[in-house]
Amino acid sequence: MPVSPRPARKTTTAPATSGTVRTKTIRGQAKNLSEEPSRIPTIGYVILGRLAQAEETGYDLSLFMGPPRNYIWEASHSQIYPLLATLTDQGLVQFRDVPQVGKPNKKIYSITATGMTALQDWVRNAPTPMTRRLEFNAKVNSLWLLPPSEALTVLDEQIAMTEAEIEMINGHMNDAEQRSGQAFPPPPASKYSGIYANIRYALDSRRYMIEWYQSIQKDFRAAAAIRKRARK
Template sequence: MSSTIPTLGFAILAVLAQADSTGYEIASRMRHPVSRFWTASHSQIHTDLRRLLAAGLVGYTTAPGPGPQEKKIYSITGEGLDALRAWVTEPPRPQPERDELVLKTYAAWLADPVALSEMFRTALRHHEERLAEYEATWADVEQDMPAFGSPRFGNMAALRCGLTYERHRADWCRWMIDQLSRSLNPSCEAS
């Protein structure tokens, strides 16, 4: 079953396992905190919701909406919860790695070191900003650490991964800036 469900479908099931939600609420929850590790557009979410409905993995009820149409409130079904539980322990599917900054680094020998250094300074600022955001969120989490089995445990574990990732990327950007600086000022190496 899991081979026929796209990974985004499982992300949606994971969101619904925490709380019944409208399509808009799912998209909002996919922006934060899920966007730290998985992104999707509103149209992708609705496409996968239709697939999950057809497969019997989610259902919905209707309620009065803000406009003339009723809103759909989606919930995970028992079959959807079983599929999600089985999927969680399967090894991740191989995914092609796509990291534009690393690709640019691979071809960096062709670039102007000053321009390249500025690109890495910009990347460093972005990683430091995200790291500061994650650290502030982590400080709140540390006040009330959730136990395994709580939906908040998954949020905490994903945040912890994000913290280490942003620290690693910031360190790597600093290393690249240092390497570029040394290439621009070879006399600094001798001192």
């Protein structure tokens, strides 16, 4: 009995946008992944937010999202570059090649209209719970295991480190103000307003942490004084 030929697999090409939109075959039918914004991880929206402010290379993005300037979201090269490729596949990001002498072409990434819409929709999706992974707070939870003198030293070192961070962040604030070409604080409609707000948060939170460390020190000093009087 003759076998009927299998029907050709149908592939649909996504409509063109301002950038290169690739297609991905899923279960026999190509699909534009930008139709599934829920698949974008949070780090993807962080990248879109940065590209909404200015076009960037992957290297520039890695500087923005790496220490010591990672005020919003920390990420490494190995995370950023594959995600840029994914966002390009989804039609949310596009890039242009810039020739370089003696080097591979440099890719300059920018956000597309589709990416801007996805970013705006994500921003509207509130409220957002805070995630917490605070290593030193975990140490504070077990600080009672140390003699008061050692606990005070640990807190002194943490305060010194935090003060150095504040000085560094103030320098970043000055750099951002110079790049913006406007006096800080910028107006809310400025694309630099979010940068300013996050740097200010980094400063204010560290200032509060120093006050918190000092309050814990006060408690340990009081305990040490009581212990000293009891020995007399």
